[in-house]
Amino acid sequence: MITVENITKSFTQNGETVVALDDVSMEVSAGAVCGVVGPSGAGKSTLARSIALLDKPDRGSIRVDGVDLLSLDGKQLRAARRQIGVVPQGDSLLRQRTAAGNVALPLEAANLSPQDRRSRVGELLDLVGLTDKATVYPDQLSGGQRQRVAVARALAAKPSVLLADEPTSALDPQTTDSVLTVLDRARSELGVTVLVVTHDMTVVRRIADDVAVLDGGRVVEHGNVVDLVSEPGSYVGSTLLPQTDQAEQLKPSVSGHDVVAEVVLVGFAAVGALLPEASNRFGIDLSILGGGLTRLGDTPVAKFRVGLTGEGSESALKWMIERDAHVRRAPAKVEVAA
Template identity: 60%
Template sequence: MITVENVSKSFWSRTGNVVALDGVSLEVAAGAALGVVGPQGAGKSTLARCISLQERPDAGIVRLDGLNTATLDTRSLRATRRQIGVVTADAQLFRQRTAAGNIALPLEQSGVDGPQRRARVGRLLDLIGLTDKAAAYPEDLTVGQRRRIAVARALVGEPGLLLADDPTAGLDADGTAGVLAVLDRARAELGVTLLVTTQDSSVVRRICDDIALLDAGRLVEHGNLFELLHDPESRAVKELLPVIDATPSVGQDRIADIVLIGFAAVGALLPEAASRFGVQVSVLGGGLTRLGETPVARFRIGLRGERSDSALAWIGDRGGIVHQPLAGPQGVVAA
């Protein structure tokens, strides 16, 4: 469990004091995957450095499994840092070392013996899908492959927490997919708690359970992705789900925004509602995406027929998230 309690951090720059974090509080459950999202300068990397104990906050507390890290002496701080794996977008590999040699370096520095090093490095090469590149040098690898090697190096010490600061920055689609697959496998197979900072909301959609939205050093929103779907005003939902760009429509008895979760709901709920209640259902805007492996639709729909209200209620009873209908009879906006 990671607990961040009212953490603030400021830096001095040429323009004066810059507040990077302003009273941020959040929790990350053991084994969870949290995506910290926000624009450049939002404070994401500063939060990552505070949690990974590379920076001390000016105020507030970071707790790791209940341990108040502010109370640690220098020796204890070093030992605690070894329980945290960190990978960044600018992580560099040593050109004179092979892929396996780069992964093994932290173990060599810690005095781990040869057989243990080889076994652990072999397992991680398999996890990142680069066993066949063990003897390759960085210059012979793609940027995405080098980034995966950097993730493996961060994992080789068997940390309980893996912190990935903007891990897909500068990667093409294939490189991004490879890195995200590795992070997801690390969590599933090694049991690490995962914290990812990114400007790209698609990263959160693909591998995270929870989201923390930062803006100008403040925590705007924090919660479970699927729970936040129920809030029509959620900024995270607006970041993660398709934009509703609906064209004006007349002649509808009801217009409503809905969210459908799961294969059955996305594929069948609207046609079944239309058939069951004898109404015409039209999709006016929105689209489909996925949260992890789960399909999620966000639509604006129009309904025509005497039982339109009953159809909307039935969709809600079957797990659809129906926000307040936007229009009354014949497309007249409801009061």
């Protein structure tokens, strides 16, 4: 588990003080994947570097598995740092070492025996799907393969936390998917808590349990991804869910329906059956006016703009809300200018 409380970090740039993190607090549950997103300059990488103790915050506390990292020094601090694996931004592999040699680097620093090193390196290359590339040098690997080797190296010392800074930057979609699969396997097979700094919301959609949105050095949204997408006005929802038309087109007078609403449905049962069941149960015509389906991890989520026509429209809408549909209704009446 990662617990960040009231972290502040500032820098001096061109003679002026720049606040990179401003009273940031967040928590990542053990064994979860948390995406940290936000615009350029929001403080995402500074947060990751602070958790890894590569940058020391001005104030606040950082706890990993209950241990306050900022209170440690000397041998205790070095031991704590070994519990945090870091995949830095960009290509960080040593060119004179093979893939296996790069993965073995932290194990050599820990003075593991050659036999134990070979065994651990083999396990990790298998985890990232690169057993056949053990003797290949970085310049002979693709960008995605180099990133997967970097993840394997970060996992070599068996950390409890893995921090990945823009691990899919400049990768094509297929290669991105292969890197995300590795990060997901690290969580599911090794029980590692993963924090991913990214500008790519595909990363959040594909593997994140939780997400933190930073803007101007502050956390403006934080929580479970599926919960956040259902909140009206959520940045996470607006970027991850299919788009519907503008609010003006929610008005019944525009569509010709008795009721028009924006509906978010979560889970297999809701996505597959809730709308047709409402139509049949209340004897109404229900039309899909916009939106679509997506998937957040393994959870299907739909966002539709729907038009309901018939005497049972209001009752159908209420019935859907009672069954955990997230609904933003259009006004029942629309004033017409004189």
